[in-house]
Amino acid sequence: MTFQTLDDLDDGQRVLVRLDLNSPVEDGTVQDNRRFDRHAETISELVDRGFEIAVLAHQGRPGRDDFVSLEQHADILAEHIDHDVDFVDETYGPQAIHDIAALDGGDVLVLENTRMCDDELPEEDPEIKSQTEFVQTLAGEFDAYINDAYSAAHRSHASLVGFPLVMDAYAGRVMETEYEANTAIAEKEFDGQVTMVVGGTKATDVIDVMTHLDEKVDDFLLGGIAGELFLRAAGYPVGYDIDDANLYDEQWEQNSEKIESMLEDHRDQITLAVDLAYEDENGDRAEQAVDDIEEKSVSYLDVGSETVMEYSPIIRDSEAVFVKGALGMFEDERFSVGTAGVLEAIADTDCFSVVGGGDTSRAIEMYGMEEDEFGHVSIAGGAYIRALTGAELVGVEALQR
Ligand SMILES: Nc1ncnc2c1ncn2[C@@H]1O[C@H](COP(=O)(O)OP(=O)(O)OP(=O)(O)O)[C@@H](O)[C@H]1O
Ligand SMILES: O=C(O)[C@H](O)COP(=O)(O)O
Numbered sequence: 221m222t223f224q225t226l227d228d229l230d231d232g233q234r235v236l237v238r239l240d241l242n243s244p245v246e247d248g249t250v251q252d253n254r255r256f257d258r259h260a261e262t263i264s265e266l267v268d269r270g271f272e273i274a275v276l277a278h279q280g281r282p283g284r285d286d287f288v289s290l291e292q293h294a295d296i297l298a299e300h301i302d303h304d305v306d307f308v309d310e311t312y313g314p315q316a317i318h319d320i321a322a323l324d325g326g327d328v329l330v331l332e333n334t335r336m337c338d339d340e341l342p343e344e345d346p347e348i349k350s351q352t353e354f355v356q357t358l359a360g361e362f363d364a365y366i367n368d369a370y371s372a373a374h375r376s377h378a379s380l381v382g383f384p385l386v387m388d389a390y391a392g393r394v395m396e397t398e399y400e401a402n403t404a405i406a407e408k409e410f411d412g413q414v415t416m417v418v419g420g421t422k423a424t425d426v427i428d429v430m431t432h433l434d435e436k437v438d439d440f441l442l443g444g445i446a447g448e449l450f451l452r453a454a455g456y457p458v459g460y461d462i463d464d465a466n467l468y469d470e471q472w473e474q475n476s477e478k479i480e481s482m483l484e485d486h487r488d489q490i491t492l493a494v495d496l497a498y499e500d501e502n503g504d505r506a507e508q509a510v511d512d513i514e515e516k517s518v519s520y521l522d523v524g525s526e527t528v529m530e531y532s533p534i535i536r537d538s539e540a541v542f543v544k545g546a547l548g549m550f551e552d553e554r555f556s557v558g559t560a561g562v563l564e565a566i567a568d569t570d571c572f573s574v575v576g577g578g579d580t581s582r583a584i585e586m587y588g589m590e591e592d593e594f595g596h597v598s599i600a601g602g603a604y605i606r607a608l609t610g611a612e613l614v615g616v617e618a619l620q621r
Contacts, residue, residue, distance in 0.1 A: 223619040224390045226262075226366070231269040232325055233363035237262070237392065238379050240369035240599070241277040241293045244551065244579050245285065250292040253582050255371070255599045260300035262368045262392040263328060267303055272323035274362070275330045276311070276379045278372065282335060283466075294330040305330060311337050312357045320361050334379040341377060346618050349382035359386045368392025370399055371578065371600035373615030380615040389619050394599070399616060401596050402607040405574060412539030417531070417562055419444025420545020420580060423471040425602040427478055429544075432609040434482075439538070440490050441531045443523045443547025443558050445471065447493050451510060453479040454492060458516045465519065491534065495524025497548065497555060505554040521555040522548025528561035535565040540572040544605045546580045550587075560587040567593035577601030 229235075239259045244251040266273050277293065280286030294307035305328045310316040312331070319329055334340045339352035349355060355378050359365070365383035367373070368391070372380055383389060391399070416437045418426050423446040430440060442450050445467050452459025452468075453476065461469045483490065493510060498518040500506040507524040527547075535541055543566070547558030560583060566573045567589050575581050576598040584591060591597050598604045603613055 223616070225396050226265065226390060226393065229364060229390050232271060234272045234323065234361065235266065235364050235366055236274050236276060236358055236362040236383065237266065237366045238369045238383075239263075239275055239277045240371040240578070241290065241297070242279055242372070242578055243293070244582070245280065245288055246551065248288065250279075250288065250296065251582070252296050253578060254597070255578055256296050256300045258394045258599055259368055259392075260297065262366075262394055263297065264301045264303070265393065267301065267326045267328065270325035272325060273328045274320050274323065275328065276334055277330070277369070278335045278340070278377075278379070279333045280335070282341070287335065288333070290330050290333050297328070297330065301328070303328065308332065312354055317357070317361065334377070337378075339378050343376040346376065346381035346385055346614070349376065349378040350385035352378050352382060354378050355382035355386060359383060362387065364388045364390060366390045366392045367615060367619055368394045369615065370395045370402075370613075371598075371603050373613040374603045374606045376614045381618040384618040384621060391619055395616075395619075398598060398600055398604075402598065402600065402604050405596065406608050406610055408540075408572070410540045410572070413438045413537055414540045415439045415441060415534055415538040415542070417441045417443070417541065417543040417547070418446050418545055419547045419559070420577065420601070421445050421467060422545070422602060423449055424474050426544055426605065427475045427482075429602075429605045429609060431478055431482060432611070433605075434486050434489065436608065437542070438489060439534055441534060441562070442490065442492050443527070444545050446545065447523065447547070448496075448520060449475065450479055450483065450490065451492055453483050456510050457513055458496070458510070458520060460516060462516055462519065491530065493523040493527040494530060495526045496520040497522040497524050497557065499554070505557075521552070522550075523558035525557060528558055531562055532565040535562065535571070536569050538569070538571050541566050542605070542608065543573070543575045543577075543580060544601055545577060546583060550583045556583070556587060559583045563587065563589060574598060574604070576604040
């Protein structure tokens with residue numbers, strides 16, 4: 221371990237703690253998830269050790285429905301640590317600075333969504349981020365910075381890479397354990413077939429990483445938004461936005477060349493859905509073979525049952541299976557067939573498995589499986605698959621300086 225941890229920090233100081241509480245949001249309501257469970261351990265330890273604690277975290281992306289305040293997160297965190305948690309609707313404005321100054325030992329204050337500050341985004345060099353008003357203002361208020369947000373450590377954002385350059389910096393418990401687990405996994409060698417299930421909504425992240433994993437992974441099983449974009453590249457009339465949706469076209473523009481060249485060079489490593497599911501006029505799940513789709517007139521919200529039947533034996537024959545992203549909108553039970561089916565197939569085998577992602581890992585409990593049926597359940601999605609390539613994460617590098 222090449223960074224300082226909480227074991228190196230004297231009790232009772234004023235600490236600024238970066239968590240990753242980025243959560244699914246349904247109709248404006250933040251959904252509790254494994255990230256709160258895991259980060260609660262770090263925060264409870266800090267409370268017990270008498271630190272004065274301010275929490276930084278982000279939620280969603282500007283322009284998306286999940287871009288909301290952290291007020292609800294503060295309440296959910298309070299339940300997990302069984303201790304009061306205050307919230308201030310500023311990140312580094314005068315009220316925030318006032319509330320920070322008023323903290324006593326054991327107090328916890330959640331600051332507003334970092335992505336509501338202009339300085340947080342976009343991705344820039346850590347040196348540039350460290351000079352922003354956001355970082356310079358908050359750094360002066362604390363004795364130390366703690367980064368517990370391994371799952372966001374692939375982003376060069378101010379709250380992740382700026383502070384370690386200007387103040388004492390430490391890894392929190394989640395950062396420590398996720399770093400150890402994911403680094404060990406990246407170094408593992410497997411004798412047999414290695415399979416990666418790729419889905420979710422962040423196609424740009426996964427496609428970029430897939431192009432670096434083609435020697436490590438024998439079979440990519442595709443679903444979700446990423447899967448539909450691959451189907452589009454393979455000539456099927458799907459993978460574009462209909463209605464007001466904004467999930468496909470922008471990601472297609474950014475990735476179409478990569479997808480097309482992956483398909484051309486690695487067609488035998490890529491398995492695409494043979495059928496897709498949608499909501500019919502009665503509100504029921506309906507399925508359609510991709511060969512029968514003439515034009516996309518409905519949103520496809522899951523892979524179909526035939527696809528699960530094709531993917532399951534590949535999983536059974538694998539020595540290792542990595543999951544990044546859901547195969548469908550599993551939060552709605554009608555569209556959980558792909559995600560739950562694939563996870564059940566993994567749980568039924570004794571292969572080594574990793575299920576990653578803040579959203580995707582929720583499907584384990586939702587569909588009656590247990591965490592110990594998998595080798596490792598990571599609260600990191602994009603960060604863990606990037607770590608699989610052997611690449612360093614910029615937020616971890618900043619801590620190691
Ligand atoms: N066809 C689809 N249409 C709409 N949403 C989909 C579809 N397929 C999957 N999803 C959604 O994808 C989400 C999970 O993928 P996402 O890209 O957010 O990754 P993740 O596992 O949370 O990883 P990360 O931690 O990187 O965010 C689920 O919430 C699911 O509803
Ligand atoms: O959920 C995640 O994977 C992290 O919180 C990073 O979020 P982002 O993909 O919106 O940067």
